[in-house]
Amino acid sequence: MGIFTAGHQDASSNARLGTLYLDHGEVTTPVFMPVGTAGTVKGILHKHVAEIGYQIILGNTYHLYLRPGVEVLKHYGGLHPFSDWDRNLLTDSGGFQVFSLSGLRKIVEEGVHFQSHIDGSRHLFTPEKVLDIQQTIGSDISMVLDVCTEPKISFHAAKEAMEQTHRWAARSLDHRAALGEAFNGKLFGIVQGNFYEDLRAESAAFFNEQPFDGIAIGGLSVGETKEEYIHYLHYTAALTSMEKPRYVMGIGSPDYILEAVEAGIDMFDCVLATRMGRNGGLFTDDGVVQIKKVAHKFDTEPLDPNCPCIACQSYSRGYLHHLFRANEMLGPMLATIHNLTYFYTFMEEIRAAIATDSFAAYKRGYLERFYG
């Protein structure tokens, strides 16, 4: 069986349903994947992430390599048993750290020299080594090492980053071939090209031709405007093979997710839900509620009575407000549970809308409710 079967195609947009077949179970798409960078979706038990319904989460090669390190991961038989997560795991390659830790790295043909953000020690990440680490982690979906760039760089610099990404992608495929049966899980390529249509087109064409199991669109949500995001998302998605699962990396807020789904994207991940939760931003259909605001001090109502999560079912807004004011760790924990529940429900609604060919109407209505 292949990795992916496309399901119902929405009549009102490019949105589509689908199923991913991975080593730790099937995943219904479009899917939002919570991020668990360092081997933990921050502030919540993996058991509870599964209880909410999530079938797949992320881990990060760079962070897990530095801590706890491959020896530990090997010792425990990979991240699945180590972190008590028995569903699917997708690991980013460290490509995003090429962007986010740009001050601590140097790109050479062979790979990326990183200086650890923890202790300053130096490490070389090559396309091959990054795959090996992901194998040790036990990834169900490994990502190739790519060069993620910021907006407003020159065409020349963007082209160079893209070409580097392509050369590394080719080496990644070679490495997988060399490993043969020893390679477990799937491998995705990542389209780059910064904010230049020519480059995006060239990169999409390149990855369409390569035997990757899925194609990711990278280099978005790196500080560009929403208009740029929407433009390059749709532009790139339209040029990317529909045969394979398509994944936009680093997305997003509800409006960004709706755009991605509309463009026919099957997968996306984002720290926003968990990070905003930890910072007191709680998602509801009426928009983000800043629970720290004094307005909630005497609010006995639940955050969202329709939400099935424990934060909404057992506590008042006033209690959540108190937890955040008092800096109690239960606050961020409940907020994380809530936001992940919210995003899960949100994705269920999206899939239901696609199933009934009403995605466009759903999107319109949602944006009106959420952003008023």
Add this chain to the structure above:
RNA sequence: GGAGAGGUUCCCGAGUUGGCCAAAGGGGGCAGACUGUAAAUCUGCUGGUUAUACCUUCGAAGGUUCGAAUCCUUCUCUCUCCA
């Protein structure tokens, strides 16, 4: 009763060779940000106004001085120690 230390802007707390002090730094409060996680984080504001200036403010009153949170006098309150 005696000896000593000290009262600073919402709180704690710098500042006492007088001007660069509306007064450091925390905290708290307010506002904003957060999008393949260097994030339970970060940024800005936080005496008043007819606002690139002026007014009020550093326990109280008075004094010295061109000028005082800073120096002098008296008063008052708090804390510690000795009786």
